[in-house]
Amino acid sequence: NAGVTQTPKFRVLKTGQSMTLLCAQDMNHEYMYWYRQDPGMGLRLIHYSVGEGTTAKGEVPDGYNVSRLKKQNFLLGLESAAPSQTSVYFCASSYISYSNQPQHFGDGTRLSIL
């Protein structure tokens, strides 16, 4: 029972490079989310998806793109990485969107942009 799995766990990029973070969940959840967490701060929502083939912007979407081609996977892309995107990225999923459903989180991807 893996839950939410994020790959890679660590990555160092140079400014201007691109990369994709992968999130996979095995709980058959409809909703998936990408957050970022900066040092000493709470999590901020980047993008989310309410089902396969759908995506929507969260609080801090600029500089990121997402895709949800399969229900179990949610990809976060950085087209041209910037130092301001150095952060820890967390993926989460939930069964439905109602406010009384908990979100299940992965262990994060630690990304450094030089």
Added chain:
Amino acid sequence: DAKTTQPNSMESNEEEPVHLPCNHSTISGTDYIHWYRQLPSQGPEYVIHGLTSNVNNRMASLAIAEDRKSSTLILHRATLRDAAVYYCILAGSYQLTFGKGTKLSVIP
């Protein structure tokens, strides 16, 4: 989403109860109160949630004030593994808005 106010840090002795407070004076009638915790170098972990009534589960208890403007997360016997940042969150839709939380230290 409405905001919450939590102390920045708290300390507890191991095997003693811990009461973590949260103020949410602007809560709306449909907002659920969620608690998550985050251990070092891990993702947030769901602890408990409630709407109006007090709630208990295997991890903790949630006591909600009658006017719903405050709540308290209760850990009945703190262990070293409970040392984490605890987030009190009001959830009115799909989005969880995380503040800075309360950093709980457990003293052996």
